[in-house]
Amino acid sequence: MPVVHEFSIAEALATQVxxxxxxxxxxxGVEIRIGALRGLEPDALKMCWDxxxxxxxxxxxxxxxxxxxxxxxxxxxxxxWTSSVxxxxxxxxxxxxxxxxxxxxxxxxxxxDDGEA
Ligand SMILES: [Zn+2]
Numbered sequence: 376m377p378v379v380h381e382f383s384i385a386e387a388l389a390t391q392v393x394x395x396x397x398x399x400x401x402x403x404g405v406e407i408r409i410g411a412l413r414g415l416e417p418d419a420l421k422m423c424w425d426x427x428x429x430x431x432x433x434x435x436x437x438x439x440x441x442x443x444x445x446x447x448x449x450x451x452x453x454x455x456w457t458s459s460v461x462x463x464x465x466x467x468x469x470x471x472x473x474x475x476x477x478x479x480x481x482x483x484x485x486x487x488d489d490g491e492a
Contacts, residue, residue: 381415384480385423392433396487402433404486408441410477411461417442441483446475 388407396402405424409415417440424438444457451469461474 381419382423382427384413384415385420385427388424388482389427389431389433391482392436392485393431395482395485396432397489400432400487400489402436402485403488404437404439404484405433405482406439406441406484406486408443408479408481408483410443410479411445411474412476412478413480415440415442436486443477443479447472448475449473 388405392402392405409417420440421438424436428434428436442459444459445461446455447458447461447463447465448455449465449467449469449472451472452465452467454465454467454472458474461476463472464470465472
């Protein structure tokens with residue numbers, strides 16, 4: 376169940392954001408970067424984020440997901456490129472170039488409204 380996976384990620388993320396946001400501040404936006412290896416679905420993650428943050432100071436905060444592409448390296452011709460899908464064939468005819476994906480899950484930025492605006 377991918378959604379369960381996304382839900383636990385969203386929960387961990389909410390905990391992290393809460394720890395970083397200034398006390399009493401209202402969180403407006405959260406930006407994260409996810410490696411392709413994580414296999415996360417950004418739309419599902421946003422849905423879970425909305426559910427997890429409901430009723431918290433983060434409620435309604437926009438979750439911006441920067442999903443990193445796969446890096447593909449062809450063992451036949453040495454070509455390297457990036458792709459949004461892990462299994463693609465190379466232009467040289469090699470049907471099984473090696474996909475490499477990062478497993479990063481980084482909190483990039485938090486936008487807060489301190490109430491003075
Ligand atoms: Zn190739």
